[in-house]
Amino acid sequence: MVRKLPAPAVNNPFSWRIQWTWPLVIKTVLGAIFIFPIRLVMFIVSLVFLIPICYVVGYGWTPGRGNHLKPWQQWLAVNVAVHINRVFLFWVGHAWIDYKGKKASIHDAPISVLAPHCTLSDGNLLAAVAFGSPVSRVANYENKLFRPLLVATEPIIVNRGNKESRHAVVDEIKARLSSPGRWTSVVFFPEGTCGNSSGLLAFKGGPFYPGCPVQPVAVHNLCPHRFGVWTFNSYNLAQGLFFTMCQLNNPICVEYLPVYHPSEEEKENPFLFASNVQAVMARSLGVPATDFSFEDANLMIKGMKKGLPEDAALVEFHLLREMTGMNFAEMSDQLDRFIAMDTNKDGFVSLEDMQEFFCWPAEAAVERFFAEYDTSSRQRITFREFLLGLADLARAVPRAEVVCQEAYQILSSSSSSMTAQSIEHGFSARGVDCSEQQARDLFERVNTGLESSLDEGGFIKFISANPEYQVFLQWLLHGQESFPKMAQFPDDEPDKRPSFTD
Numbered sequence: 001m002v003r004k005l006p007a008p009a010v011n012n013p014f015s016w017r018i019q020w021t022w023p024l025v026i027k028t029v030l031g032a033i034f035i036f037p038i039r040l041v042m043f044i045v046s047l048v049f050l051i052p053i054c055y056v057v058g059y060g061w062t063p064g065r066g067n068h069l070k071p072w073q074q075w076l077a078v079n080v081a082v083h084i085n086r087v088f089l090f091w092v093g094h095a096w097i098d099y100k101g102k103k104a105s106i107h108d109a110p111i112s113v114l115a116p117h118c119t120l121s122d123g124n125l126l127a128a129v130a131f132g133s134p135v136s137r138v139a140n141y142e143n144k145l146f147r148p149l150l151v152a153t154e155p156i157i158v159n160r161g162n163k164e165s166r167h168a169v170v171d172e173i174k175a176r177l178s179s180p181g182r183w184t185s186v187v188f189f190p191e192g193t194c195g196n197s198s199g200l201l202a203f204k205g206g207p208f209y210p211g212c213p214v215q216p217v218a219v220h221n222l223c224p225h226r227f228g229v230w231t232f233n234s235y236n237l238a239q240g241l242f243f244t245m246c247q248l249n250n251p252i253c254v255e256y257l258p259v260y261h262p263s264e265e266e267k268e269n270p271f272l273f274a275s276n277v278q279a280v281m282a283r284s285l286g287v288p289a290t291d292f293s294f295e296d297a298n299l300m301i302k303g304m305k306k307g308l309p310e311d312a313a314l315v316e317f318h319l320l321r322e323m324t325g326m327n328f329a330e331m332s333d334q335l336d337r338f339i340a341m342d343t344n345k346d347g348f349v350s351l352e353d354m355q356e357f358f359c360w361p362a363e364a365a366v367e368r369f370f371a372e373y374d375t376s377s378r379q380r381i382t383f384r385e386f387l388l389g390l391a392d393l394a395r396a397v398p399r400a401e402v403v404c405q406e407a408y409q410i411l412s413s414s415s416s417s418m419t420a421q422s423i424e425h426g427f428s429a430r431g432v433d434c435s436e437q438q439a440r441d442l443f444e445r446v447n448t449g450l451e452s453s454l455d456e457g458g459f460i461k462f463i464s465a466n467p468e469y470q471v472f473l474q475w476l477l478h479g480q481e482s483f484p485k486m487a488q489f490p491d492d493e494p495d496k497r498p499s500f501t502d
Helices: 022-034 036-057 069-091 122-130 138-142 146-152 164-179 239-247 264-268 272-284 294-305 317-324 328-341 352-359 365-375 382-394 401-411 421-429 436-446 456-465 466-477
Strands: 096-100 109-116 133-136 156-158 184-187 214-221 252-256
Touching: 022 036, 022 239, 036 069, 036 146, 036 239, 069 164, 096 352, 109 122, 109 272, 133 138, 138 146, 138 156, 146 421, 156 164, 156 421, 164 184, 214 272, 214 382, 239 264, 252 294, 264 272, 272 352, 317 328, 317 382, 328 352, 328 382, 352 466, 365 382, 365 466, 382 466, 401 421, 401 466, 421 436, 456 466
Parallel strands: 096 252, 109 184, 109 214, 133 156, 133 184
Antiparallel strands: 214 252
């Protein structure tokens, strides 16, 4: 049986809906009548002052190595823009912000990491409580409304879809750290995307590659209803802003934690460094540290677009990548296959789903195969179990062409091409019942080119892309005793886990 994973610490960190009660509804309606109009007017007034000042502060600045604000622009940013930004936060709904601990100097901690990243006002909060240069995605810089606010902080811009851009960010951080007198500290939201703050998302390695001390900053959202949460499957920007501005106060406590000094091992392994800092911040916040990441959110969105429940495609990408060797593109491709199996789109694959998908005449082989995947014995498998099973399968069954060649000789009746009729004869020759319809269904499944027959090369290509059939072919060739023993590789030896693409 494949390895069994514990259930995630939180169900879905990318979805949020306010749990409305009648007292809360009445409170929000009263806020909409008496508080929101005042806040909206002052919100607009704050923007009217803040955006022009930020334009002046960032005038002439463009992303790139060595570009620097002039001294008078820096003075204006620190002494004027930051204070107007705090007024802006007040009118958004954060009337009071409490502070615990002490902000470290740039010499003690040149990098600050803030978490959780969950609300629409996090960017403004970053400027108010840990003024420094944020690392921000290129989409924020390209937004004409946000650009002046962002440029005033001398940000480091990253294109998350470009590997060279991510490497350039690390080089830029190291360059700034080598001249601490010229720059403010570098500030990160290490989760890399917004969640609902029910748990900390896996930290990206960016802030930890330089191997220097970092100061964790825990942002405690003390409002139990979390009106401002803005994530992938939640209220839109306007709705979240409206709910937040209708409340008398949305309390926040900013806790400056002690500076974290990495060990030599952490300096060599930025992901270990990131994981340990995540654990420290999770303890402070009183929430679990999870292995969910931005990639999970993309898998969730893809699954929802194709009819799956919102949490069906969440796998804890950070953990599954280490356990399976699959990257995001491979997991996304396997999600397509999982969706094709899941006939009723409930987020689970049953034995009947699997039998219909594989079209394998020997149902006993599919039943045995399904039992290996069904680690919870619920008679259905999740997408996480499916991915882990595929990875264990890739290790347990060598991708040997000789198996395909032997099977092809049987299923083609030793001729130069395979047809539905030759498949029927091949199964019969091995003593396996196979009806004409079953043979036709299997041929249509294997013959992706929709030709009248299939040559050996096309057969091997299909089996390579669908490793489950290697198990079925071994069963056909050598009987039930040849069924591979899966999960024979220890979890504590990641370097011995071959990649799914090997």
